[in-house]
Amino acid sequence: MNKPVADLTRAIRAHDTEIPVASSLEQRRLRLYAALLFGDGALLLLGFAIAGLAYEGAWLEPRAMKQGQLLMPLFYTIALYNRTYCAQALTDWRFAIGKAAVALMIGAGLLNFIAFYLKTNATFSRGSFTLGLVFTFIxxxxxxxxxxxxxRSIWGGRVRNCLVIDDGGPEFSERDSDRVSTASMDIDPFRNDPQMLDRLGRLFAARDRVVVSCPHERRGQWALLLRSIGVHGEVVSASAYELGAVGVRRHEDQGVATLVVSVGKQGLRARTMKRVFDLAVAATGLVLLAPLLLVAALLIKLEDGGPVLFVQRRMGQGNRFFSMYKLRTMREDGRDAEGARSTREDDRRVTRIGRWLRRNSFDELPQLWNVIRGEMSIVGPRPHALGSRANDKLFWDIDTRYWKRHSLKPGLTGLAQVRGQRGSTWEEKDLTDRLQSDLEYIAAWSIWRDMLIAWRTLSVLRHERAY
Structure with missing residues (x-):
């Protein structure tokens, strides 16, 4: 929470004005980084020593210790590169453990790769090496x-000094920060007053970050002051937030800057990993599920003689239309091309075999072909029918963020689906909950998350709201 004067500050008086002067936290961070750095090396050797004892029956067993010693420089190289030792690692244990685990796994992979080409991995003990990794990770x-x-216990979770300056701008708060107002300290960025600048210099001393909230016409002068004092400074901008700005690009030749409001498609590596995963799962799924699809097609045909597939126009990546395939679950005269009418639990349009297919999500299986064609992914925001409504409103009329979900390919399953957010949308909340999950997925995409969502989908194929 914001505090007028934090516990880590002391107040001094300059010309009858109290100034909260922060104590530097840089030394605290450096000591903790050093403790983690040297501690990791000791723990890595200890882990392999325990592994040697457990697997070979000897404490400090030579082969196990050699493996640990060879792994150590590789681990440190990756750890220093991937921010294993940073301020966030001191306060967020999930982040810290994740970064250390990545460094350990990549280091182990590199060691095996190098040993393979040097033809020395035959001297490695797979048992003690695996146990060494496990014990080291623990x-x-x-x-x-x-x-x-x-x-958290001794320092209240605070490892960085942040100061928020209220100069009459948009409301802004920052957790574990100090807060001052320009009115209470008689500060005016336009006033060329050495005494005032001295107060600012004392106020900003040892600050890791200063955030100023001020009117638009005062931002330029505050930016000049922040640069002149040499502190990491930020200026609150409600308009940049409304635009969705994610960065700034300077154009020195023209004397202007542009706000980056869209970062474009995923990088080549991310797109390649996602496409390989999609093709592997879709191709395997089509081969393994071919008998089930043939039986379902036969039953659909026998029930009323109509077509097996239902093809509906949906909106995909980049707001472009594509034809999505499903097994037909409704009578021919009850099909809804635009999806304007939500399916009810006792909907008479649904056939007998269609009800079973929908209940078990088997009607979606033909979309594996959409994945093969590159129109869909295994995991992504589900493509909605164009006429879908909630509270008698079209989806995009409910939340202006709706179109953001089309920045990635639509998915056969998604984060919203594994959270149970599926079925008919009667209330606006039914849509906004799914939209929030979709945007969360897009913002934090990773191939590992795709794998986890695909795995979790197996447990939610049958759903009480799938009718």
Whole structure:
């Protein structure tokens, strides 16, 4: 929470004005980084020593210790590169453990790769090496839990000094920060007053970050002051938030800057990983489920003689239309091309075999072909029918963020589906909950999350709202 004067500050008086002067936290961070850095090396060797004892029956067993010693420089190289030792790692144990685990796994992979080409991996003990990794991870994870507990218990979770300056701009608050107002300290960025600048210099001393909230016409002068004092400074901008700005690009030749409001499609590596995953799962699924699809097609045909597939126009990535395939679950005379009418639990349009298919989500299986064609992904925001409504409103009329979900390919399943957010949309909340999950998925995409969502989908194929 914001505090007028934090516990970590002391107040001094300059010309009858109290100034909260922060104590530097940089030394605290450096000591903790050093403790983690040296501690990780010791814990890595300890983990392999325990592994040697457990697997070979000898404490400090030579082969196990050699493996640990060879792994150490690779682990440190990755750890220093991937922010294993940073301020967030001191306060967020999940982040800290995740970064250390990545460094450990990549280091282990590189060691095996190098040993393979040097033809020395035959001297490795797979058992002690695997156990060494397991014990090392457990020990390092425990150290991260201990450090974050220590920081939270002794220092209140504070490892950085942040100051918020209220100069009459938009409301802004920052957790674990100090807060001052320009009115209470007689500060005016337009006033060329050495005494005032001295107060600002004392106020900003040892600050890791300063955030100023001021009217638009005062931003330029505050930016000049922040640069002149040499502190990491930020200026609150409600208009940039409304635009969805994610960065700033300077154009020195023209003397202007542009706000970056869209970052474009995923990077090549991310797109390649996602496409490989999609093709592998879709192709495997089509081969394994071919008998089930043939039986379902036969039953659909026998029930009323109509077509097996239902093809509906949906909106996909980049707001472009595509034809989505489903097994037909409704009578021919009851099909809704635009999806304007939500399916009810006792909907008479649904056939007998269609009801079973929908209940078990088997009617979606032909979309594996959409995945093969590159129109859909295994995981992504589900494509909605164009006529879908909630509270008698079209989806995009309910929330202006709706179109953001089309920045990725639509998915056969998604984060919203594994959270149980599926079925008919009678209330606006039915749509906004799904939209929030979709935007959360897009913002934090990773191939590992795709794999996890795909796995979790197996447990929610049958759903009480799928009718």
């Amino acid at each position: 020990l390092i994870a425990g150290s991260r839990l201990g450090v974050t507990w220590l920081v």
